[in-house]
Amino acid sequence: MIKQDNATIIWNRSLAGTVYSMGLTCSSAYQSAVPGQFVMVQTNKDLQPLLRRPFSISSIVGNQQLPKAIELLYKVVGKGTGRLSGLKPGQQLSLLGPLGKGFAIDPRRQTHYLAAGGIGVAPIRFLAQYMKSIGIDTSCIRVFIGGQSQDDLLCQADFEALGIRATITTDDGSAGDQCLITDPLAQAVQKHPPDMVYACGPRGMLACVAGIARQYNVACQVSIETMMACGIGACLGCAVQLSQEGQSYLHACLDGPVFDAKLLAL
């Protein structure tokens, strides 16, 4: 159920470079939150910037029945995230959520590959946590994390702590192999095709992941980012282009942000 809450900041710290982790108190509405869902955050009551900003939930603190807090990961890119980075524990933020449709997870599936590009790791991290909580054997999960440089490689230790093997790459070679994350992903999919690929990251990366999945006939879900004003299906601003021409648009806030990759024109 969607609720607007005044959430209190519990922590707000830099993870690396301009990437931050923020913990916020949450209501019981988040009992039903699933990976891939997001919240709309009002970054400034003074309306500068005007619109809320969407952020994927990156983890839930406490257990699913009694959520104590949600964690958001964000990269400072503009006014809104700049303002967020200056906030202190104890201050409040207006939170609208949980929103959207998350990843469809079938626990009977054998192997799961997770792919994250940069800050796109946020919902993937929650996905890994959630998969473990519903009893999926984490040795059957692999995660592929890519970034521009070492500072953009996030949460590697969190995945490893869950027992998930992580493969990392960077564009500049400062950590892992110097290549795109889709290179080792393609090799792994070819060698040991998983039952499902789950991905979040820049559009170019998602297009490439979808292409790999199509090539090896593997099911694939992607979480996409779009411009969005309301987050609840009122503005229809977040229209998503579909792969089949002539079809009407879907909307990232209601039909997504997670989609079957085959549906989308990425």
Add this chain to the structure above:
Amino acid sequence: MTTCDLSVNIGGLELKNPVLTASGTFGYAKEFETIFDLNRLGGIIVKGLSLMPSKGNAPPRIVETSCGMLNAIGLENAGLDAFISDKLPFLKNLKTPVLANIYGTGIEAYAELAARLNDIEGISAIEVNISCPNVKEGGIAFGANASTAGKVTEAVRKNYQGPLIVKLSPNVTDITCIAKSVQDSGADAVSLINTITAMAVDIHTRRPKLANITGGLSGPAIKPVAVRMVWQTAQAINIPIIGVGGIMTAGDALEFIIAGASAVQVGTANFVNPLAAIEIIEGIEAYLAQQSLTSVRSLIGCLQV
């Protein structure tokens, strides 16, 4: 507790308070159902309706600008039949008036929509959109000219017995001429302003930020323009005006009412703060109490110049 009277009458439509939600910013109301009690609203104007389904414009459809946003949604909607079967049953159960906003690709389409809505229960009034800047046919094509605006109004009036509101565009040389024309053609009220045609450029790609190239500017940036137009129009016509454009707070709403609006619509603010309309109602009530006024009606058009 106060005993202020917030009720207003808009061309025969009784509202318990003067705050409506603007078309295209509040979906079909159900989207806000879990966030607050919808029955507290003065009224709800649902997303623009056409006879046939319309898929709207290609993305990107929105972009934020200084103190505002541009949109070029393109009036995406599932059409009248789907509205009646899928959306109306929920709306009928609300205890606040629901207004349908309609647009057509030709005068005949407006007339047919009006006739069909005249015969269904659960719609308290219609707002005729002759001012959408984001569709090639319909919308602004009819609202930019006093004569065509009058003809659309006349065609709708013939087929619709309930309160008839016409939503006007600011993208005209003199909005008062259009207002007079629709008044003379049978409108019971006018609402103004729709969005202001605008655009934004991405300097890195040297492309427009919206796929539609141009869009409609809304939000706090347009409020002073809207207040000016409401005030000018209030001098020119004698049917009620619903003020709309950048209203974020009760203070903003009161500016419109003092300038001559009998009611207001809250639009972009619904995205920023889903409780905006409720907070505006409470704020107007508090203002009346503080000013020792018993009715909001005493404020309408009280501007001293």
